[in-house]
Amino acid sequence: MKKRIFLASILGALLLTFGMAGTASASGESVGSCAIEEIEAFEEETGLSLHDLHGGGNEEALETLSDSVEGCIEAPSPIIPEWNEVIWGGGAFLVLLALMMWKGFPAVQKIMNQRSEQIASDLDQADQAKADAQAVKAQYEAELADAKSEASRIIEEARQQAEGLRSDLQARAESDIAEMRNQASVDIEAARDRAMSDLQAEVSDIVVGAAERVVEANLDAKTQAQLIENYINQVGSS
Amino acid sequence: MSEERITKYAEAVLSVASAENGGAEVEDELFRFARAVEGSDDLRRTLSDSKIPAARRQQIVEDLIGGQATPATTAVISMIVAAGRGGDIHRIADEVVALGAASRAKAVAEVYSVIELTDDQQARLATSLQSATGKEVEIKVIIDESVMGGLLVQIEDEVIDGTVRTRLKQLREAF
Numbered sequence: 001m002k003k004r005i006f007l008a009s010i011l012g013a014l015l016l017t018f019g020m021a022g023t024a025s026a027s028g029e030s031v032g033s034c035a036i037e038e039i040e041a042f043e044e045e046t047g048l049s050l051h052d053l054h055g056g057g058n059e060e061a062l063e064t065l066s067d068s069v070e071g072c073i074e075a076p077s078p079i080i081p082e083w084n085e086v087i088w089g090g091g092a093f094l095v096l097l098a099l100m101m102w103k104g105f106p107a108v109q110k111i112m113n114q115r116s117e118q119i120a121s122d123l124d125q126a127d128q129a130k131a132d133a134q135a136v137k138a139q140y141e142a143e144l145a146d147a148k149s150e151a152s153r154i155i156e157e158a159r160q161q162a163e164g165l166r167s168d169l170q171a172r173a174e175s176d177i178a179e180m181r182n183q184a185s186v187d188i189e190a191a192r193d194r195a196m197s198d199l200q201a202e203v204s205d206i207v208v209g210a211a212e213r214v215v216e217a218n219l220d221a222k223t224q225a226q227l228i229e230n231y232i233n234q235v236g237s238s
Numbered sequence: 239m240s241e242e243r244i245t246k247y248a249e250a251v252l253s254v255a256s257a258e259n260g261g262a263e264v265e266d267e268l269f270r271f272a273r274a275v276e277g278s279d280d281l282r283r284t285l286s287d288s289k290i291p292a293a294r295r296q297q298i299v300e301d302l303i304g305g306q307a308t309p310a311t312t313a314v315i316s317m318i319v320a321a322g323r324g325g326d327i328h329r330i331a332d333e334v335v336a337l338g339a340a341s342r343a344k345a346v347a348e349v350y351s352v353i354e355l356t357d358d359q360q361a362r363l364a365t366s367l368q369s370a371t372g373k374e375v376e377i378k379v380i381i382d383e384s385v386m387g388g389l390l391v392q393i394e395d396e397v398i399d400g401t402v403r404t405r406l407k408q409l410r411e412a413f
Contacts, residue, residue: 204413212386212406219387219402224353227388231400232359235391236366 034072042068247323248333251314252341258310265331265338266378267311271303272331273380275324285324292320339376347375350382350390350401367391370398 042065043049053062081089219227255264275282281302285295296316303312318327339346347367349355355363360377367375371393382390387402 200413204410207413208406208410211409215402215406216386219352221353224387227400227402228351228353228355228359231389232363232366234400235363235370235398238370 031073035069038068038072039065244326244329244333245337247318247326247330248337251318251330251334252337254314254317255310255338258308261338263308264311264314265335267307268314268327268331269335269378271307271311271315272328276328282325285319285327286322288322292322295319295324335376335378342376343374344376345371345373345393347377348392349377349379350385350392351379352381352383352385352387354381355379363389363391367393367398371396 039050042061046061048058048061052058053065251264251268252261255261258264275285284290284298287295296319299315299319300312303315307315315327318324318330323330335346347364349360349363355377360379364375364377367373373393375393385401385403386406388400388405390401390404391398
């Protein structure tokens with residue numbers, strides 16, 4: 001909207017400048033009008049018309065008129081404009097300048113200020129975004145560093161655990177082996193003792209069984225009576 | 239059966255024996271019969287079987303004892319069996335012997351042997367035991383072939399073992 005107002009102001013100023021300049025040019029300052037005015041002034045002064053000059057005998061009047069008309073067709077100054085053009089052009093310029101100072105320049109200034117503010121805001125946002133990006137980057141780098149540190153710590157911890165586990169398993173295996181070895185020794189010793197005991201019991205059974213059979217075979221009535229006598233005597237002597 | 243009832247049965251037996259003037263003989267015969275019953279599971283079950291009529295059980299007792307025991311002993315055993323106490327006759331007999339010996343201020347010496355001891359052996363054994371234990375004892379011989387030879391004497395809680403069975407056991411343990 002403001003941009004359209006600014007363009008309309010510029011267009012109006014241009015129309016005023018060229019339109020008023022055209023009007024000034026058509027107000028009698030042309031060669032034709034000047035010639036017509038000179039001719040009419042000649043006819044009033046001399047009382048002669050142009051038709052009368054075509055006849056003979058009026059060479060002086062014709063020469064006067066020719067000089068007057070020639071005065072009209074003298075070329076204007078290439079540097080200094082006509083005063084009416086200066087007036088109209090200056091007025092148009094002032095009007096245009098006033099319009100521009102009244103509406104155009106503030107609008108342009110406002111737009112420029114807005115644009116500057118927008119650019120500054122954009123720059124601030126860009127800086128903020130950059131700062132945010134840098135913060136995110138720093139955070140990411142910090143997190144990455146933390147992740148690397150954590151990964152290193154986890155790896156180290158896992159390595160230590162694995163080492164500890166290996167040591168424990170090795171110690172346990174050695175302990176189990178030692179225990180199994182001791183148990184095997186104990187079992188072997190027990191089996192040997194058991195075998196010896198069984199063998200001794202078997203030998204004992206054989207020997208005692210043989211002794212029992214010998215004793216039973218010899219325990220006749222006489223022996224029984226002797227055993228009783230021995231018992232009585234032993235009890236009595238004790 | 240309770241100890242009190244055993245004692246009352248024993249006292250009753252002793253009263254009968256005393257009335258018949260055969261106390262020591264009844265004690266000895268009752269003791270021997272009780273040991274015979276204790277050594278035979280069939281006889282013990284038969285005498286303690288309540289399904290068998292009392293008269294039948296008494297008849298079995300009389301058939302077993304016959305004329306080998308005094309009438310007082312036979313009567314006492316018949317009374318015990320008829321009362322349904324055949325299964326406890328060994329406990330009654332032990333109590334009778336103990337009460338009888340106590341009444342005579344003596345201790346009972348249960349002598350386990352493979353063969354019967356002569357009266358002379360019993361007398362000398364009683365003398366030896368008296369000198370060894372300081373107690374005057376009455377010998378009750380129990381035939382037990384498991385002792386294999388020699389004697390085992392038990393006086394109250396004291397045991398004097400001189401059997402071949404124990405010697406062989408010691409020999410086995412020595413190996």
